[in-house]
Amino acid sequence: LPGEDHLVTKVRLEAFSDGVIAIAITLLVLDIKVPDPREPGTLAHRVADHWPQFAAYGVSFATIGIIWINHHAMIRRLASVDHTIMVLNLLVLATIGLLPWSTSLMAAYVRSSSGEHLAAALYAGSFLAMGLAFYGLQRHILRAKRGLLEQPLPDAAIRSILRRGAAGLVPYALAAALAAVSPYATLALCGAIALFYALPSTTADEPG
Amino acid sequence: LPGEDHLVTKVRLEAFSDGVIAIAITLLVLDIKVPDPREPGTLAHRVADHWPQFAAYGVSFATIGIIWINHHAMIRRLASVDHTIMVLNLLVLATIGLLPWSTSLMAAYVRSSSGEHLAAALYAGSFLAMGLAFYGLQRHILRAKRGLLEQPLPDAAIRSILRRGAAGLVPYALAAALAAVSPYATLALCGAIALFYALPSTTADEPG
Amino acid sequence: LPGEDHLVTKVRLEAFSDGVIAIAITLLVLDIKVPDPREPGTLAHRVADHWPQFAAYGVSFATIGIIWINHHAMIRRLASVDHTIMVLNLLVLATIGLLPWSTSLMAAYVRSSSGEHLAAALYAGSFLAMGLAFYGLQRHILRAKRGLLEQPLPDAAIRSILRRGAAGLVPYALAAALAAVSPYATLALCGAIALFYALPSTTADEPG
Amino acid sequence: LPGEDHLVTKVRLEAFSDGVIAIAITLLVLDIKVPDPREPGTLAHRVADHWPQFAAYGVSFATIGIIWINHHAMIRRLASVDHTIMVLNLLVLATIGLLPWSTSLMAAYVRSSSGEHLAAALYAGSFLAMGLAFYGLQRHILRAKRGLLEQPLPDAAIRSILRRGAAGLVPYALAAALAAVSPYATLALCGAIALFYALPSTTADEPG
Numbered sequence A, B, C, D: 001l002p003g004e005d006h007l008v009t010k011v012r013l014e015a016f017s018d019g020v021i022a023i024a025i026t027l028l029v030l031d032i033k034v035p036d037p038r039e040p041g042t043l044a045h046r047v048a049d050h051w052p053q054f055a056a057y058g059v060s061f062a063t064i065g066i067i068w069i070n071h072h073a074m075i076r077r078l079a080s081v082d083h084t085i086m087v088l089n090l091l092v093l094a095t096i097g098l099l100p101w102s103t104s105l106m107a108a109y110v111r112s113s114s115g116e117h118l119a120a121a122l123y124a125g126s127f128l129a130m131g132l133a134f135y136g137l138q139r140h141i142l143r144a145k146r147g148l149l150e151q152p153l154p155d156a157a158i159r160s161i162l163r164r165g166a167a168g169l170v171p172y173a174l175a176a177a178l179a180a181v182s183p184y185a186t187l188a189l190c191g192a193i194a195l196f197y198a199l200p201s202t203t204a205d206e207p208g
Helices: A002-031 A043-049 A051-076 A083-097 A099-109 A116-144 A155-167 A169-178 A183-198 B002-031 B043-049 B051-076 B083-097 B099-109 B116-144 B155-167 B170-178 B183-198 C002-031 C043-049 C051-076 C083-097 C099-109 C116-144 C155-167 C170-178 C183-198 D002-031 D043-049 D051-076 D083-097 D099-109 D116-144 D155-167 D170-178 D183-198
Strands: none
Touching: A002 A051, A002 A083, A002 A099, A002 B002, A002 B083, A002 B099, A002 D002, A002 D051, A043 B116, A051 A083, A051 A099, A051 A116, A051 A183, A051 B002, A051 B083, A083 A099, A083 A116, A083 D002, A083 D051, A099 A116, A099 A183, A099 D002, A116 A155, A116 A169, A116 A183, A116 D043, A155 A169, A169 A183, B002 B051, B002 B083, B002 B099, B002 C002, B002 C083, B002 C099, B043 C116, B051 B083, B051 B099, B051 B116, B051 B183, B051 C002, B051 C083, B083 B099, B083 B116, B099 B116, B099 B183, B116 B155, B116 B170, B116 B183, B170 B183, C002 C051, C002 C083, C002 C099, C002 D002, C002 D083, C002 D099, C043 D116, C051 C083, C051 C099, C051 C116, C051 C183, C051 D002, C051 D083, C083 C099, C083 C116, C099 C116, C099 C183, C116 C155, C116 C170, C116 C183, C170 C183, D002 D051, D002 D083, D002 D099, D051 D083, D051 D099, D051 D116, D051 D183, D083 D099, D083 D116, D099 D116, D099 D183, D116 D155, D116 D170, D116 D183, D170 D183
């Protein structure tokens, strides 16, 4: 029963991806430190002092959440998956897996007087890398593996999806470039991108 | 097959939410420190000395567990989900993802002579934030997205579910206010709320 | 469609439990420390010196793995689950969630000259607590909720399952008592119990 | 309905394995440290200085990803699973669960002047142990449990799958032996193996 086999494969690809994305999004909280009660200063000051950790948590959580929505929309179209799709999907997951690190880096350096530009560039750069890997998988599916789609998509629809996907990379490249000016600008732009995609009907793929 | 598509979407929303909630609930244990064998004092004293960590673990585990039961009951009613529901669900998950942090804060400060009131307020406040996000999603589903329900619900049932949901926020607001008096009172009240909902037939939604 | 509703509930209970158990079993590795390259001594000595961490990892991994097999066999019998089953299941998961802590405690203290007996008692005691919670859920399902079983079980089969479940608690009580004599004996007995249940046809429930 | 029971068992085995593998692969990122902003030196130097952590992350992520693809192909063939398969699968998962530790060890020691050979041997050795456990499960399924296969496989196909599986162990043994010469060679060979299996049509089992 090859049809059922393929379904099993797709279901496990989704389950494994959901697992990795869910873990990466939940590990973000480990970056938010609890101030040591024995240190001087009031707790209020010290929690407020941690605002970059909360801001980076919020922006990264929203960004990973939106990539999850897009991932779901991308895989949903497939009737089955093959080896290349699984490997390219692993590449997407590897870039998502790095985000707790780049988020932690951003939170630690945004207010530093040294390294703050590089940290912000790596932060936006890690989102860009995730977007590139996602776009590569999307393109591979819609161009090379159209035979695996559950329903045939007209050329115009494919071009439109890929165009929107490519356009979605531009703001992250801009955010990485802005790091040279101000890490706060990078953080704010990444947050604005996430908010934009959270609004109804603006995800790269129409959700289900 | 739009019907099947919607089912896939709902199944992945549940799987992703289950993943995030399961990880958040299991990360709680990382807060319970193992005393260093090289430090002075008997292990019995030092483990007993960690009681706030165990108490906070128990209260937070029970609270997250109950929100999981309620989440399951809420999503179960839906025949399909749309973009807004996915985004609001991410907001619920983001508040759940913060709980290991607020639990750790509570455990570290409950016996401190400074910051203990704020820590307790943030602890109950994080439960309140989770409850508010949950109520917002519940309200959105039952008011704006009634067409997505698997079976139509009469107005009276919707009003009753939402009234119980809103009523469930009051004890957490009270627990946050009690933090000004005593962090122990906050912890005890949060524990009592969890126990109350663990009793049969008192969850916001009737379970399946 | 109440039948389908119940199926959804059971599927999510399994998915959530699988998630918590999978996370707890994988967090165990965080206890195995990597020696600092700047410290004196050869790596071989220091890795060998970590044998209690490896031993505790192995014993706890096997024990959690077997409780997962038993959990699966227990839930598989149910046609649907209700609120009380979900709450009792959360209690089982809370005891499983504590195991990374008790494993870490055991690994840190087994060779210590102080606290080693208590650590071993808490280690075996945490397995015993997990077993008790599991037995309580098993008993509740087979006694109070026989109507939820997929297929009716004869009284003799129920008595036999519960008898085997209760008998399975005895070795852990013994392992906890042995802690007063030697923490090594506790560790060895817990390992032997796991090995025994890993052999074919000795789990509390017959697997599928 | 024994057929459905078996299906449930297989689905939960897959879900649990997906969970453990997804967590192990995502925990790898915890090894990549964020440099302390208060330490001397530029961030660029210090991030570059962390290249072994990134290299080990990449190699281990790819290796775990490929074992996941192979695991999926192996279990997909089964119509149902029994107790021995579940226990042998736990053994595979226990070896996967150790990989964050051996990856961290490799990253910490690859440039050290002491312990670097042992660390590299343990790194390749942990992949070899995972491969051996996987091969043992594969062999048990295809030899002893042919009756559980969804479709009968001819002897020639079974011999071919097992021969390829055994052949896949050789490079890891070689990588472990190379550790005596150079830990960099071990890391490079492990990376090359992962790349080789990521290419289309070279996994031990044909993917779906």
